[in-house]
Amino acid sequence: MEIRARISITLTLMLLTGCSKSTVNISSGATEVASASQPMPTPTLTRIAPKTNTPRTLKLKLTLDNPADLKVVQGQTVVKGQILSDRSSARERLMTQRQVLLLRLEQLKQPKSSKSVSQGSTEGSYSEEHAKIDQAKLEVEQAQNALAQFLADSPWTDYAREQLNQRSEKEKLAELNNILQQKKASLNLAVAQLQAAKEKHWEELYKLYKEQPQKDTSVEQAQITTQLKSFESELVRLGVVRSPYEGTIKKIKWVGQTDQELVAELTIIVGSNKETDSVNAKNSATSTPPAAPTPKPDITKSADKPKLDRREKQTPTPSSRGQGFHPSWQVISVHDGDTLKVRQGQRIERIRMACLDAPELKQPLGKESRDYLKSLIQQNGDRVTLKIVDTDRYGRRVAEVFAGGKLVQAEQVRSGMAYVYERYLNNCPDAAAVKQAEAIARSNRAGVWSGNYIKPWDYRRSQR
Incomplete structure (x- = not known):
């Protein structure tokens, strides 16, 4: 009995010890699984931009009417918003045409502004008056030529003629001057007669306008309005071009030319640093205006071209x-x-x-x-x-x-x-x-x- 009791106690202790070990192992396993299932924290990376001395470059294509529209030169440093090109001459021309259309549109909107009068009647003939003016101009020109020829053929200067009392020379000169003044007076009279005829003609037209009904000008007004809209869009296209960044004009290249316009390509080094500033200073000291575009020669295979002798090669x-x-x-x-x-x-x-x-x-x-x-x-x-x-x-x-x-x-x-x-x-x-x-x-x-x-x-x- 005592022996059985000892064996029973020993087995119980062994069982208890095994259970505790198993429990520890299980809990340890659970801990390991739990720790393995938890997500690992992602490390935060800070990107450091590499330091470089080469700035970005920007290419702009500008359309010009003449080289004077380009307001910068190669090697020049520009700031943001600085004017690169200004097509002011083309813009002024377009604005003048627009003003003419606006005036015409205003006339069409006014009552009795356009009458059904024939073109010939509004212009008038004035053939007789014009003939008198042409004849008077011819006579004036002949008198001037006669005076000029006399002075050219005369061996005397005005000073010599006065001092030496060349009476015949002075009388002839005075006669030619009198003839010239008479011809000029005739010309002025003919011009005045033409003006009087025009005034009389317009008075008659004014009376005629009062008696005629008003013409429908809606079609012409619509056409002018369409033209004005196209002018507005064209004025926007001809606007001032400004630099979008601060930088330096590295290169100006003429890339195209038509009968009406030029195309220039600007390469801008964006930003600045010490190395760029030193390069800019060197370029600005030696820069010259860009060469204007020249017609490109016809490029064909060398095998298809006849060989040129030395004299032909030197032809400009x-x-x-x-x-x-x-x-x-x-x-x-x-x-x-x-x-x-x-x-x-x-x-x-x-x-x-x-x-x-x-x-x-x-x-x-x-x-x-x-x-x-x-x-x-x-x-x-x-x-x-x-x-x-x-x-x-x-x-x-x-x-x-x-x-x-x-x-x-x-x-x-x-x-x-x-x-x-x-x-x-x-x-x-x-x-x-x-x-x-x-x-x-x-x-x-x-x-x-x-x-x-x-x-x-x-x-x-x-x-x-």
Whole structure:
């Protein structure tokens, strides 16, 4: 019994010990599973931007009417919002056309503004009056030529004629001057008769307008309104282009050219650092204005092209002859109202302004025309932009001249300081603008249109 009791106690102790060990193992296992099932925390990574001295670059394509519309140069540092291009000349032209349409629309909206009167009756004929004016102009021109020929053939100057008392010379000169004044008076009378005929004609039309019903102008008003909307969108397209970032103009490249527009591609280094600033300083010290676009040659396979000899290879290309846009010339001197001398680096050119012909220095208004041209150029710091179109027989470059974004030819003609040169108008890309300027000068009777002056080409012919 005692032995059985000991064995029973021993088994009980063994069982109790086993159970406790099993419990610990199970709880330990549970702890391990629980800890394994819990998610591990994700580490937070902080991205550190690598330091670099190379800033980002931005390319912009700008559409221009002439190189003067571009307001920056290569190597220039720009700030955010700075003007890169401004097509002010094209915008002004469009705004003028829009103003004409607005005036026409206002006239159409007014009562009795458009009557069913034939075109011939509104314009009138005035053939007799015009014939008298043409005849009077011819007689004035003949008298001026006779006077000029007498002075050219006379061996005496005005001073010598006065001091030596050349009576016959003085009498002949006085006679020719009297004839000229009489012819001018006849011309003024013919012009006054034409004006009186026009006033009488318009009085008759006014009476006729009162008796006729009003014309329906809704179709024309709708057309003008459509045109005005297109003008508004075009004005937005011609707006000022500003830099979106601070940076430096790394490169200016001309990538396209049509008869009306130029396309330039600007590469801007965005941002700045010490290395960029040092590079910019070096570029700005050595930068030159970008070369203007030149027509691209026709590229064909070399096998299809005949071999050129040495003489043919040295034939100048259109770009070497200087055709096209040539920005930023320094004006050295102004000879008269249509001729000047310019410099670009070591290159010096004599420029004959296209589109116009100014009075010679010995003619009336000749010096005034020269001085006005000087003032236009001085307003732009004596710097101009040229659009070279030809070379004349004297070796001068024939070119359109731009100063401060404005066509100088148009300004000269609009002020009455020059005539449109119809004979060579085919060499004038902006012929329409120049002819419009002349129409304004004639209506204002400005400069050469204030009197009956000899045209410069007729004057030169009389001096030969």
